[in-house]
Amino acid sequence: MADLILHHFLISPFSEKVRLVLGYKQLAWKSVIVPGTMPKPDVVALTGGYRKTPFMQIGADIYCDSTLICEVLEQVQPEPTLYPRGTKGLAQTLAQWADSTLFWSVLAPPRNTGYMLAGMGDDAAAQFAQDRDAMKGAMLRLRAADAAAACKAYLLRLSGMLVTQPFLLGEAPCIADFSVYHSLWFSHQFTPLVAEMLDQSPKIICWMQRMALLGHGQMTPIDAAQAIAAAASAEPLTLGQGHLSDNIFQDEHGIPLGSRVTITAESFGPESTEGILVAATRSHFSLRRHDDRVGVVHVHFPRIGYVLNQVT
Known part of the structure; x- marks a missing residue:
């Protein structure tokens, strides 16, 4: 291959x-x-x-x-497998929600763009912002306050899924874990309001640590x-x-x-x-x-x- x-x-x-x-x-x-x-x-x-x-x-x-x-x-x-037998449909549906609804919710509150764009000059940082605005086009964006409220509800639900098991749908990670993780990984670094919410969610933080240990191959x-x-x-x-x-x-x-x-x-x-x-x-x-x-x-x-x- x-x-x-x-x-x-x-x-x-x-x-x-x-x-x-x-x-x-x-x-x-x-x-x-x-x-x-x-x-x-x-x-x-x-x-x-x-x-x-x-x-x-x-x-x-x-x-x-x-x-x-x-x-x-x-x-x-x-x-x-990423798609465990018996929960494949549920895993894929949760992953799709995470890649869309959750993703835009946790990215909507103000981000620490200074840290995120560290090393870029002012012109490069402005170009980055313009580029992302062009990608969004006429897409409907959540207001920061609405997104923050949604994030609190979503994190509470996700935390509840981790009360009795190490991963979202069981004993091993599935596609849903990877899809939920990536936006929380980003927001924990660059979105202070969401990072604060995450730090008050110990089950999610422990789960994120388990996910990070998987490495990158x-x-x-x-x-x-x-x-x-x-x-x-x-x-x-x-x-x-x-x-x-x-x-x-x-x-x-x-x-x-x-x-x-x-x-x-x-x-x-x-x-x-x-x-x-x-x-x-x-x-x-x-x-x-x-x-x-x-x-x-x-x-x-x-x-x-x-x-x-x-x-x-």
């Missing part, structure tokens, strides 16, 4: 989610640090437009969004040029025989395979990826696209959270 290459940056919450999954599964992986703001020419060469962090590359296959990345890692290394740093060369020297995996085994066409849009389409996130991150639709299954979309630097790649997205449109 080609190397697992994670394109990420250090303070990205969703990157920490994937790094911990790599550690839990004790996988070896290559690390490419991407810019925190646009322009990202090396990222766009691989993804065709998707610029959110992280994404994972395996040869000439590019997997976007942490939800899909985790499903791919489960195929690569099934044990220990065996990481080897490489640069973007090496990742691009790896894609250029590979061919995309045969659909249905790679890391996404679900290949049954599920048509919800009246758009046939082989059509030129765009895929765009429903909310955060308005940039689209354009290509030829080669898979539309119950769980994911796949596009074939060509770039002069990387050749032919398949770019994969989870179905939930993304919008498919035909190019006319």
Whole structure:
């Protein structure tokens, strides 16, 4: 199998989610640090437009969004599982809530941007803020006071799930643990109000310490040029025989395979990826696209959270 290459940056919450999954599964992986703001020419060469962090590359296959990345890692290394038998649906539903509702709630109160952007000059810090505002677009944002009230309620509920067991749904971590953890990990460092709430929640703090002990696996740093060369020297995996085994066409849009389409996130991150639709299954979309630097790649997205449109 080609190397697992994670394109990420250090303070990205969703990157920490994937790094911990790599550690839990004790996988070896290559690390490419991407810019925190646009322009990202090396990222766009691989993804065709998707610029959110992280994404994972395996040869000439590019997997976007942490939800899909985790499903791919489960195929690569099934044990220990992220989706325990009997609670898989519950774990996935809780994970989706954590990656969306919980995430935006704990990030809404004022953040310590001085510490978060330490080392950046004033111009770079302003560019970072403008970049994130552009990614949010017209997305509805919680007011800080409303978010703080929601955080208190959510943390109380999560704490209650840890009264009799070490992880959210049992004796071992599952996808829900990784999805809840990453935004709390970020907020504990950079959102003082949420950090104070967490410090008053000893069960959650102990759980976070257990999660952190999973580590990040065996990481080897490489640069973007090496990742691009790896894609250029590979061919995309045969659909249905790679890391996404679900290949049954599920048509919800009246758009046939082989059509030129765009895929765009429903909310955060308005940039689209354009290509030829080669898979539309119950769980994911796949596009074939060509770039002069990387050749032919398949770019994969989870179905939930993304919008498919035909190019006319």
